Amino acid sequence: MNSVIEEITKKYEPVIGLEVHAQLKTNTKLFCSCKNEFGGEPNANTCPICLGLPGVLPVLNKTALDYAIKASLALNCTVNPKSKFDRKQYFYPDLPKGYQISQYDQPLASNGFVDLPDGSKVRINRLHMEEDAGKLVHAGAERLHGSAYSLVDLNRAGTPLTEIVTEPDIRTAEQARLYVQELRLILIYCGVCDGNLEEGSMRCDVNISLRPQGTEKFGTRAEIKNVNSFRSIQRAIEYEIERQAEILDEGGEVVQETRLWEENRGCTITMRTKEEANDYRYFPEPDLLPINISSEKIQNIQEELPLLPSKKREIYSQEYKLNEEESFIFVEDLERGSYFDECIKLSNNPKKVAAWVNGPVAAYLKEQRLSYFDTKLSPERLSEVLKLIDDGIVSDSSAKKDLIPDIFTSDLSPIELCDKKGLKQITDESAISGEVEAIVNQFPDQFSELKSGKDKMKSFFVGQAMKRFKGKASPALINKILDKLITK
Amino acid sequence: MSISKDELVDVANLARLGLPEDSLDKYTSELDSILNYVQRLSGVDTSNVDPLIHSESEDYTPLRLDEQNNLNEVQAFRDDFLDNAPQTEGHFFKVPKIGD
Numbered sequence: 365m366n367s368v369i370e371e372i373t374k375k376y377e378p379v380i381g382l383e384v385h386a387q388l389k390t391n392t393k394l395f396c397s398c399k400n401e402f403g404g405e406p407n408a409n410t411c412p413i414c415l416g417l418p419g420v421l422p423v424l425n426k427t428a429l430d431y432a433i434k435a436s437l438a439l440n441c442t443v444n445p446k447s448k449f450d451r452k453q454y455f456y457p458d459l460p461k462g463y464q465i466s467q468y469d470q471p472l473a474s475n476g477f478v479d480l481p482d483g484s485k486v487r488i489n490r491l492h493m494e495e496d497a498g499k500l501v502h503a504g505a506e507r508l509h510g511s512a513y514s515l516v517d518l519n520r521a522g523t524p525l526t527e528i529v530t531e532p533d534i535r536t537a538e539q540a541r542l543y544v545q546e547l548r549l550i551l552i553y554c555g556v557c558d559g560n561l562e563e564g565s566m567r568c569d570v571n572i573s574l575r576p577q578g579t580e581k582f583g584t585r586a587e588i589k590n591v592n593s594f595r596s597i598q599r600a601i602e603y604e605i606e607r608q609a610e611i612l613d614e615g616g617e618v619v620q621e622t623r624l625w626e627e628n629r630g631c632t633i634t635m636r637t638k639e640e641a642n643d644y645r646y647f648p649e650p651d652l653l654p655i656n657i658s659s660e661k662i663q664n665i666q667e668e669l670p671l672l673p674s675k676k677r678e679i680y681s682q683e684y685k686l687n688e689e690e691s692f693i694f695v696e697d698l699e700r701g702s703y704f705d706e707c708i709k710l711s712n713n714p715k716k717v718a719a720w721v722n723g724p725v726a727a728y729l730k731e732q733r734l735s736y737f738d739t740k741l742s743p744e745r746l747s748e749v750l751k752l753i754d755d756g757i758v759s760d761s762s763a764k765k766d767l768i769p770d771i772f773t774s775d776l777s778p779i780e781l782c783d784k785k786g787l788k789q790i791t792d793e794s795a796i797s798g799e800v801e802a803i804v805n806q807f808p809d810q811f812s813e814l815k816s817g818k819d820k821m822k823s824f825f826v827g828q829a830m831k832r833f834k835g836k837a838s839p840a841l842i843n844k845i846l847d848k849l850i851t852k
Numbered sequence: 853m854s855i856s857k858d859e860l861v862d863v864a865n866l867a868r869l870g871l872p873e874d875s876l877d878k879y880t881s882e883l884d885s886i887l888n889y890v891q892r893l894s895g896v897d898t899s900n901v902d903p904l905i906h907s908e909s910e911d912y913t914p915l916r917l918d919e920q921n922n923l924n925e926v927q928a929f930r931d932d933f934l935d936n937a938p939q940t941e942g943h944f945f946k947v948p949k950i951g952d
Contacts, residue, residue: 390918397921406943407930411921415933427918448905449913455868457947501944515944643866648905656912 365536369602372609373536376574379582380534380601381489383569384547385525386557387496388431394495394524395422395465402563406517414522416461421651428493428524431556432472433657433665435526436491438554438672439547441476443662447492449649454642457516458498466494466527468646472655478550479674480542487531496523526556532571532582537601541594544568549673552698567592570601573618574608583608584618588632590625600625604632676701684714693722700726703736703743710747713754720746724764728772739772746771749778756838758787790837793845796829800845803828815850822846854887855880 365373393400396413412420436443450468476488498518502511528547534540548566551557558565573585586608591600608618623632636642671679673695680691694701700721707717725746729736749771752758757779758767770781782788790796803825804811814821822843829842857880864871871879930943939946 392918392920397916397919398926399920407934407945408926408943410933411926411929417933423916424913425918426915429915453866457945457950500950502950511949513949514947515941516947517944643862645866650906653906653911653913 365538366602369537369605372605373577375577376605376609376612377577377579378535378537378601378605379532379573379575379585380536380540381532381571382530382534382540382543383571384528384544385496385567385569386435386528386547386551387565388428388524388526388556389558389565390425390427390431390524392425393522394425394428394493395522398522400523401519402560402565404519406515407519409519410521414460415518422465424652424655425524429655429657430665431524431554432491432493432526433662434554434669435528435551435556436473436476437662437666438550438669439473439476439478439488439491439528441473441488441491443473443657444470445657445659446470446654447472447657448654449493449652450646451649452494452644452646454644456497457514458500458518458521460498460518460521464495464497465649465652466646467492470654472526478543478546480539480546481674481677482539482542484539484542486533486539486543489529489531491526491528494525494527496520496525537598537605540570540601541598544597545594546673549695553670553672555670561593564592568597570597570604572601572604572608574605574612583612584620586618586620586632587622588625589622589635590627593627596625596627599630600632603630607632684708684718686714686718690718690722694718699736706743707746710743711750713750716750716753717746720750724768728768732769732772734772740774741772745778752778752782756789756791756840758782759789759835759838762787762835788836789841790833791841793841796833796837796841797845797848799832800825800829800842801849803832804846804849811849814846853884854891855884 390400392398393409393414396411398411398414399409401409413422433443447467447470449465451463452466452468453463455462471490471492473491474489476491478486478488480486498516498521501515501517503513503515530543534543544566548557548559548561551566552559560566568591570588570591571585572588573583575581575583586604588600588604591597604623611618619637621637622635624635625632676695677691680686680694681688684691686694694704703725704717704721707721708714711717725736725741728734729739749758749763749767753760753763766785766787767778767781770776770785771778774781776784807825807828810821810824814825825846826839826842829837830839857876860876860880860883861871934940934943934945937945
């Protein structure tokens with residue numbers, strides 16, 4: 365938190381709620397069989413239904429409904445057994461029908477919550493389904509103003525969205541960013557949204573007001589639109605906190621209005637005030653009957669839910685004792701996380717597996733631009749390597765140094781690779797116990813110190829032995845022999 | 853009065869209808885009489901009746917499988933609708949300047 369915001373929040377408490385629109389990654393649109401894809405040649409994915417031609421009827425996409433239910437359950441919402449669609453009416457060239465099919469007073473789901481990694485909780489007010497609008501290209505200008513005309517691409521018109529609305533539970537810009545990051549992960553884990561913010565798969569509107577610290581009554585809020593990256597969520601909120609605090613400090617009143625975040629200028633500007641607020645004249649969509657969701661269906665989808673990020677974090681830290689950084693990486697990086705999960709099934713040493721996956725494995729794959737399941741180093745093979753280390757057949761350091769890149773590329777097994785490269789340590793006790801005894805005899809004073817309980821002397825003897833065996837003997841084995849000689 | 857002149861202007865504005873100034877009184881009074889007529893329904897006691905939104909209140913909306921439509925048909929259709937648009941540029945619809 366920057367110092368200006370810190371100073372302001374001593375006096376005022378920001379009250380923030382977010383509305384996130386997330387695109388569902390179905391094959392086809394919400395109400396017609398047109399392809400749902402980002403990009404594509406302009407207007408290639410359109411049909412009479414999504415162009416809003418007369419005489420056509422929308423039919424709801426089953427998968428879109430299933431995905432929206434799945435997202436609702438992952439966000440701990442109650443899925444309403446009955447909900448309906450409504451028409452939200454306004455005129456804009458990206459909306460061919462002159463209305464958007466959305467859900468108004470009977471949303472698909474309500475009353476959920478998200479647990480954030482910082483320990484806070486954000487309640488979800490509602491989740492509903494709606495169709496997206498098309499895209500406009502403003503000729504000769506970056507923005508609407510100043511362009512002579514606009515070009516309309518309706519490929520996105522009618523693609524399925526869920527709108528997820530929080531309660532005004534958020535208090536800081538950081539918490540808002542954390543919430544959107546967590547929401548994104550949850551939707552990705554559920555496989556219902558690709559979470560690609562650059563392509564607009566998730567878009568965020570921020571409602572924000574300030575109230576004097578210690579008071580209950582909400583201040584007048586502004587709604588900020590066009591906040592479409594993690595960074596701009598934080599920046600836009602901080603800008604708006606400063607703007608509203610300045611107005612309040614001067615004894616003024618914040619105007620209830622919709623503002624637009626200007627990424628390039630780093631500020632928000634007035635889009636429309638309450639007086640000009642759109643009157644959407646919602647009414648029930650006559651072309652679609654109500655949605656009925658049976659408790660069996662909800663039950664089935666509930667059972668399909670994957671392990672969610674918060675639960676995964678808990679397992680990583682409590683069961684596997686991974687540190688925060690390790691568990692963060694495995695939760696954020698889905699592929700690395702599932703590779704780790706596979707490896708862990710074959711090992712009883714999660715810390716060691718984590719160190720290998722995040723260390724030499726991650727480094728090699730990054731350098732080669734390969735993905736985790738694309739090399740010869742399958743989770744099974746990695747577990748063989750770790751077993752060789754555990755058994756003292758090869759040392760951890762020489763495995764990290766000398767088995768790479770061969771374990772990723774070679775057809776030889778890990779043990780064959782160790783053989784070929786001469787990495788195998790001496791593990792036969794009888795082969796070296798004579799030598800260790802000779803060293804002990806060579807340093808009688810040091811040995812009697814060791815015998816009398818000076819444990820530090822042990823590393824002296826291990827060091828001597830390692831020198832003699834040129835690092836090929838396992839320290840564990842030398843220790844074992846020394847212990848025997850001490851008690852002899 | 854069920855509707856005022858100001859409300860009429862608002863509604864006309866939302867519907868993008870340009871009503872001439874000298875027609876406002878006429879439309880206000882005509883709409884008012886329609887609304888007054890419909891208003892009679894408010895006299896019925898519906899406190900124990902659920903709203904009937906769709907005529908087939910027992911039915912639920914049908915669902916379709918998430919399968920793409922026939923690509924050849926789509927292509928032919930696209931050529932048709934672009935030909936019928938008042939203005940196009942490439943494969944885009946072209947629309948007049950929006951807003952101010």
